[in-house]
Amino acid sequence: MISIEDKITEAIRAKGEGFIFFPNDFIDFGEPKSIGKALERLTEKELILRLARGIYYYPKQDQLMGLGVLYPSIEEIADSIARRDKARIVPTGIHALNKLGLSTQIPMNFVYLTDGTRRKVNLGNGKSIQFRFTSPRNLAFSNKLAMLITFALKELGQGKITELQLSRLKQLLAKESKEKVMADAALMPAWIRTIIKNAYE
Numbered sequence: 151m152i153s154i155e156d157k158i159t160e161a162i163r164a165k166g167e168g169f170i171f172f173p174n175d176f177i178d179f180g181e182p183k184s185i186g187k188a189l190e191r192l193t194e195k196e197l198i199l200r201l202a203r204g205i206y207y208y209p210k211q212d213q214l215m216g217l218g219v220l221y222p223s224i225e226e227i228a229d230s231i232a233r234r235d236k237a238r239i240v241p242t243g244i245h246a247l248n249k250l251g252l253s254t255q256i257p258m259n260f261v262y263l264t265d266g267t268r269r270k271v272n273l274g275n276g277k278s279i280q281f282r283f284t285s286p287r288n289l290a291f292s293n294k295l296a297m298l299i300t301f302a303l304k305e306l307g308q309g310k311i312t313e314l315q316l317s318r319l320k321q322l323l324a325k326e327s328k329e330k331v332m333a334d335a336a337l338m339p340a341w342i343r344t345i346i347k348n349a350y351e
Contacts (some may be wrong), residue, residue: 154180155188159197168210170201170222170230201227202271224260225249227271228279237266238289239281246302250322252315263301265289287337295326296334300342308341320349 157179162169173185180188189206192198199207199219205227210220222230225241232239239262240246247253258276263284271279291297299319303311311319323331328350335343 153188154184155191158185158188158192162198162208165208167208168220168222169208170227171206171208172204172230172234173206174234202273205231205271224273224277224279227273228260228262228281231271231279231281232262232264232266235266237264237281239264239266240289240291240297240301242282242301243305246298247305250298250302251318252302252306263288291334291337293326293330293334295322296331296338296346299323299331299346300334300338303342303345304339308339311345316345316349319345323349 154176158176161176162171165171173182173189176185176188179185189198189200193200193206197208199209201207201222207222212218212220228239241249241260242263243261244253244255244257245260245262248256259278259280261280261282264281265284265286266281268283269281271281273279289297291300299322306315323346331346332343338346
């Protein structure tokens with residue numbers, strides 16, 4: 151009889167290093183309480199790491215520099231949660247600005263808009279991921295760059311974008327066709343549409 155602990159070990163090793171997972175991923179292996187105990191034991195053995203309550207990681211090791219465990223990015227953790235919840239997410243606030251290179255400020259609290267469950271995930275060391283529920287309309291963008299720019303500029307506010315940020319915006323848009331970006335024009339405030347149109351001229 152193979153134990154739940156051994157089944158989980160086999161499953162995560164099959165996925166490979168860098169795998170982010172949740173107790174519900176192993177629901178076919180037994181009762182939730184037994185799965186929780188097995189994950190506790192694997193954490194104690196340091197085969198897996200607990201990133202936050204109910205979120206685990208099969209650590210990836212730095213083989214090149216010998217720096218030890220390579221931890222997943224906040225974005226990778228957020229994407230994993232979204233896949234589990236079958237929800238859409240979009241970075242907003244300082245995170246969106248930083249992701250686009252419109253700000254060098256690195257947030258401690260990463261805020262995403264979602265059509266899934268509203269929640270806050272504490273990651274330790276003062277870092278957290280916050281999911282805020284939003285209207286499906288705000289997540290209806292077909293182009294990821296258009297969506298990121300829209301929420302980044304909303305964070306700055308109308309009339310607050312600097313020349314340096316405009317220059318960076320032009321660099322970003324030069325890599326994406328105007329047709330693809332402006333396909334989402336109806337989802338953007340008028341002043342953001344104008345900034346994007348001008349950036350293409």
